[in-house]
Amino acid sequence: MAITANFSESQTIGEPSILTLTDTSTGTDVTITQRRVYATKVDGNTLVEDGTTTAYEVWSGFPGTTTIDLDILDKDYALSVLVQWLTAGGTVVTSKTRLIAVRMYNDTFYYSLTQAQTSNPTLMTNKKYYGSKKKLSVELEAANSAMEFAGDQYATQACLDRATYLRLNSQLFL
Amino acid sequence: MAFTVAEIINIAEVSIFLSSQDVAKSGLFGGSVDRDLPIKLSMELQAVEWKYGYDPSATDLISTSNYLYDLCGQYAAPAWLIINEGEGGTMIGGETFEGGGSSGGGSFTGDLFN
Numbered sequence: 001m002a003i004t005a006n007f008s009e010s011q012t013i014g015e016p017s018i019l020t021l022t023d024t025s026t027g028t029d030v031t032i033t034q035r036r037v038y039a040t041k042v043d044g045n046t047l048v049e050d051g052t053t054t055a056y057e058v059w060s061g062f063p064g065t066t067t068i069d070l071d072i073l074d075k076d077y078a079l080s081v082l083v084q085w086l087t088a089g090g091t092v093v094t095s096k097t098r099l100i101a102v103r104m105y106n107d108t109f110y111y112s113l114t115q116a117q118t119s120n121p122t123l124m125t126n127k128k129y130y131g132s133k134k135k136l137s138v139e140l141e142a143a144n145s146a147m148e149f150a151g152d153q154y155a156t157q158a159c160l161d162r163a164t165y166l167r168l169n170s171q172l173f174l
Numbered sequence: 175m176a177f178t179v180a181e182i183i184n185i186a187e188v189s190i191f192l193s194s195q196d197v198a199k200s201g202l203f204g205g206s207v208d209r210d211l212p213i214k215l216s217m218e219l220q221a222v223e224w225k226y227g228y229d230p231s232a233t234d235l236i237s238t239s240n241y242l243y244d245l246c247g248q249y250a251a252p253a254w255l256i257i258n259e260g261e262g263g264t265m266i267g268g269e270t271f272e273g274g275g276s277s278g279g280g281s282f283t284g285d286l287f288n
Binding site: 013107110111113114115117118119121124130133134137140141 | 213217240
């Protein structure tokens, strides 16, 4: 059966800088020996690991190696991720593009606010704190909606950037 | 009675609409109901659900889910009753269809607005 290319993405709590991709392709193609990953931001540039000189990351070990950890994230992003499956000679056999939102930085921060409240419940009576947390909640939900319903990379990134601004400015909470 | 994190999440979801209903009925000055409670519950539920989705056995979920349960306040008990005894509802008007509960939605034919 010919190969049907596909992949999924995930992140791990405690490792917000890492994007994990899993090859979920079905079928076979003996000519394919490698993959390439392009993680493109809204500005058209790609994210690569330190030291990588190409616009893509090489995902070697096809088909045995089904996952790759990419340490490329310095904040939350809406990314257009293109994975190409190639021959040894570099010819693209098939490819798959998916729009994804990676938000471990902001989600972890949001959860940390709730953790702080468990030991100091009066935080929610602080108007500044409550107002900023509410804004953060709305931006995270809005980013979800922009990606899930509209597939809008720009709107998703805008929401994530507003959430990031709140995260990086603690004086907005206290 | 000790609830699991999953049960507390369900209690909070039901408490949101119960408290929302109370806020709506309580008028301009809110009576004794915190008018922001539905929003606060939604915000804290968002956090607990996120962590539970990634790591259901995380130890910090004990304190955060207990905090969420406490926030449900007077709505926790009726929410638990609804979760355990509710069977979904029936909406009547034009055509009849069943929804809610564990059986999910249904199908109907005809024009509701005719």
